[in-house]
Amino acid sequence: MERRINWFGLAAGVITLIVLVISLYVPWWQLTVGENLMEVNASPVNTNFGLLGAQFTIPLIWALNLVCILTFTASGIVMLIYSFIPTKSYSKHLLGFSYKKPLYVLIIFVAGLLVITSIAGLFGMSIPLIGSKNLMLPTQFLPMGASISVLVSGSFQLPFWLAIVATALCIAARLYHRRVAKAPKTEPATAASPNETAATDETA
């Protein structure tokens, strides 16, 4: 019997795992203050901060990153397993488990960025998600009548766009599941006899 494969699921699983590996080294979104005086490297799997050449993480964020690492790993592996057995009775559970995870992570990440930048905006600091901007720090928080203006640059990096591709493929895998699971099983191909061929021609 021909093995059925959910090709979208296979691609989604592979890309999800690739996103995971790349994200360990490259952030999804990066904010740079001045000439790298301060950096924010934001990613669901590895968020860290740089200040004056030192890199540091916040333990709670580290734990959340670990949650996302395990989530991506489980999602990618389960999606790969599912894609080779899409017709099993439990396949829909495997798919349901794996296809939502990258989507949720992506939505939470983008929502988190929007919330954080909006909160910063409430304090008079308009942080650009994409592009560069001269940012004036609010003077009410600075002593001695000081004013500080910094060049701030924000940009989404390759893993973010790959994550969108992985999410799209996960959704495509879910949609394709209906076809791959309900398609009639194909009979093994047999060579048609000359008589059968002639009969077919007459009918036509």
Next chain:
Amino acid sequence: MLNNTNQRTVDMNTVKIALTLLTIAITVGPLVYVVFIYRDNLIGLVLPPQFANLGQNLGQNMSNGNSSGNPLSSQLNITGSNFQMPKLVSNPQYNPDTGEFSLSVNVTNPLTNELSIDQLSVQIQSKDNNTLVGNISIPQPINIQPGESSIINVTGIMPQDMFNQISGHNTGNIDVNNIILKNLDVDVGGVKIHIDEIDPSSIQSLGGL
């Protein structure tokens, strides 16, 4: 046929339960672990370990009622950073004949990229009668290579009589208690800082003046 259906149902339930348990484990496990690690210091959950010293020092200062001054200058101690507060290399020099005033500051670049100092200028004012004594600035932009230190010469012109107003008795050096720094402009590493007025006597790290 019935056995086959039952087997499929068992398989589905087994997978469903296994996936649910896996979801709970990977979601709750790391969070419980990190809370357990920091159970005696829950503030540490949101404070990077590298800033622990800074947090402790600030906490001590607040408890001592010393919330003013310049806490960062004396307490910024970030583990893993090569950051050092700029230090005066030697006593400021003054040439009475030419009126030229200069001081040298040692600045270290803690970054992994080149650090540019495009502007550093300040006006010196006498504290007694608020007269402008002179301006000092760096003559040209300076680039410091990653991890290296550089001596920055800050120079300016001060008339002799003005210098006498702010110098300590018979010392020939500027007495920081006699001056106020006005309109400090710094452009370093893409950050532009302007400070209207600084009383240098309140800055402990510049005690060498």
